[in-house]
Amino acid sequence: MVGLDVYFYGKKIGKLTEKNSRLSFKYNEYADTPLSVNLPLQKEAFNDKLTRSFFNNLLPEEGIREAVAKYKQVSPNNPFALLQEIGGECAGAVELYPEGYVKENESSVLKPITIEKIAELLRNQAQVPLLMGEEIRLSLAGAQQKIALAIIPEDSDNYYLPQGDYISTHIIKPQNHYFKDIIYNEHFCMSLARKIGLSAAVSFVRDFAGEKGYVVKRFDREKDTVLPTGLKRIHQEDFCQVLCLPDKKYQKEGGASIKQCYKFIANNDFSNKADALISFLKAIVFNFIIGNSDAHGKNFSLLHKLGKYELSPLYDLVSTQVYEMLSPDLAMSVGGEYNPNLIHRNHFNNMAKDLGIKPNIIEKIIDEMTSLIINSLPEIKKQFSPEVEIINKIEMLICSRIEQISSCF
Ligand SMILES: Nc1ncnc2c1ncn2[C@@H]1O[C@H](COP(=O)(O)OP(=O)(O)OP(=O)(O)O)[C@@H](O)[C@H]1O
Numbered sequence: 001m002v003g004l005d006v007y008f009y010g011k012k013i014g015k016l017t018e019k020n021s022r023l024s025f026k027y028n029e030y031a032d033t034p035l036s037v038n039l040p041l042q043k044e045a046f047n048d049k050l051t052r053s054f055f056n057n058l059l060p061e062e063g064i065r066e067a068v069a070k071y072k073q074v075s076p077n078n079p080f081a082l083l084q085e086i087g088g089e090c091a092g093a094v095e096l097y098p099e100g101y102v103k104e105n106e107s108s109v110l111k112p113i114t115i116e117k118i119a120e121l122l123r124n125q126a127q128v129p130l131l132m133g134e135e136i137r138l139s140l141a142g143a144q145q146k147i148a149l150a151i152i153p154e155d156s157d158n159y160y161l162p163q164g165d166y167i168s169t170h171i172i173k174p175q176n177h178y179f180k181d182i183i184y185n186e187h188f189c190m191s192l193a194r195k196i197g198l199s200a201a202v203s204f205v206r207d208f209a210g211e212k213g214y215v216v217k218r219f220d221r222e223k224d225t226v227l228p229t230g231l232k233r234i235h236q237e238d239f240c241q242v243l244c245l246p247d248k249k250y251q252k253e254g255g256a257s258i259k260q261c262y263k264f265i266a267n268n269d270f271s272n273k274a275d276a277l278i279s280f281l282k283a284i285v286f287n288f289i290i291g292n293s294d295a296h297g298k299n300f301s302l303l304h305k306l307g308k309y310e311l312s313p314l315y316d317l318v319s320t321q322v323y324e325m326l327s328p329d330l331a332m333s334v335g336g337e338y339n340p341n342l343i344h345r346n347h348f349n350n351m352a353k354d355l356g357i358k359p360n361i362i363e364k365i366i367d368e369m370t371s372l373i374i375n376s377l378p379e380i381k382k383q384f385s386p387e388v389e390i391i392n393k394i395e396m397l398i399c400s401r402i403e404q405i406s407s408c409f
């Protein structure tokens with residue numbers, strides 16, 4: 001039986017094994033902190049379902065997963081083989097290495113990467129999946145191309161590859177041939193979220209020697225005064241992991257619903273539960289207003305902090321509805337409706353009733369948020385060149401979504 005050593009916060013804490021296509025995970029005697037909500041500390045090995053729901057969700061999805069699998073000559077349906085190849089730098093505080101690999105022998109020297117090289121990687125994304133660039137062992141979820149690098153110091157143009165003890169600090173997404181100006185779209189939506197007071201990761205658009213990329217600061221990495229690298233990992237899990245949904249992103253196919261996420265927060269040990277519940281509801285309203293149909297269970301995460309959970313800052317906020325080739329249907333229905341064109345205030349009221357909260361709570365969120373957005377839009381727009389046409393499209397969409405939910409129908 002082959003195995004992968006699982007490291008957590010830099011310490012070897014267990015083994016992931018595969019037998020007859022079934023996964024199993026077992027902690028060793030050094031484990032002192034649970035890796036997942038669904039993997040509490042215990043002596044016995046975990047079954048395929050519980051193991052898969054955590055580990056499979058660390059991997060990329062769809063076309064990116066297929067491209068990585070092809071590149072590495074393994075099957076896209078084989079999470080064990082994929083993690084063996086790329087499961088080094090992952091989301092949160094987990095790392096996987098082939099059994100017996102001596103991690104401590106890895107070079108702990110910062111390995112720089114020039115902006116010209118980054119530009120080349122971004123340009124060659126069709127030939128070499130970005131997660132494979134420079135042969136680093138990097139695995140991040142999602143269907144979009146991305147790479148993770150360290151920027152040290154944070155506000156500089158000094159980029160480094162994640163390797164050894166040096167972990168990545170930022171995620172970079174390239175332009176997408178099919179979805180015009182998606183990098184500006186995401187930066188605009190993230191900027192608007194921050195401007196109206198939502199907690200969203202820090203983002204910017206940068207020019208890498210002629211290739212533009214969207215850059216987002218990792219919220220699962222923090223400065224550390226003890227470690228020689230000055231950086232440490234913070235653990236995160238997405239809602240597909242915590243709800244035990246190994247390969248289902250969308251509610252229609254059995255993925256997470258608003259109610260399941262809300263109930264999870266309500267029933268678990270969050271450091272500020274009332275705040276987390278309201279933040280989650282605000283994120284739902286915000287995603288509706290910006291026209292983000294892709295707010296699925298993997299686009300919400302929680303952070304593990306001092307034995308309790310916190311909702312992570314928002315990420316992957318994109319107005320998907322401005323791209324006509326994408327289905328407008330929402331990843332999670334609102335008040336039973338998936339079609340955003342048919343959603344009005346009463347759908348949010350029905351959602352509130354279904355969650356067991358008073359409709360006036362959601363009405364207050366809608367009213368406050370719509371006025372904050374209307375007041376903030378001009379200033380956020382000013383930060384983008386008028387040549388980026390997508391911004392006007394998003395603004396028009398936002399205005400019509402606000403109109404839809406401004407009163408009852
Ligand atoms: N700022 C961040 N800090 C830490 N982790 C992040 C951050 N942004 C994204 N992630 C992690 O990386 C994963 C992929 O990122 P993201 O959702 O932005 O990618 P995507 O490919 O656009 O996703 P999708 O398939 O939903 O379009 C997330 O699910 C999350 O685990």
Ligand SMILES: [Mg+2]
Binds near residue numbers: 141143298299316
């Ligand atoms: Mg995503």
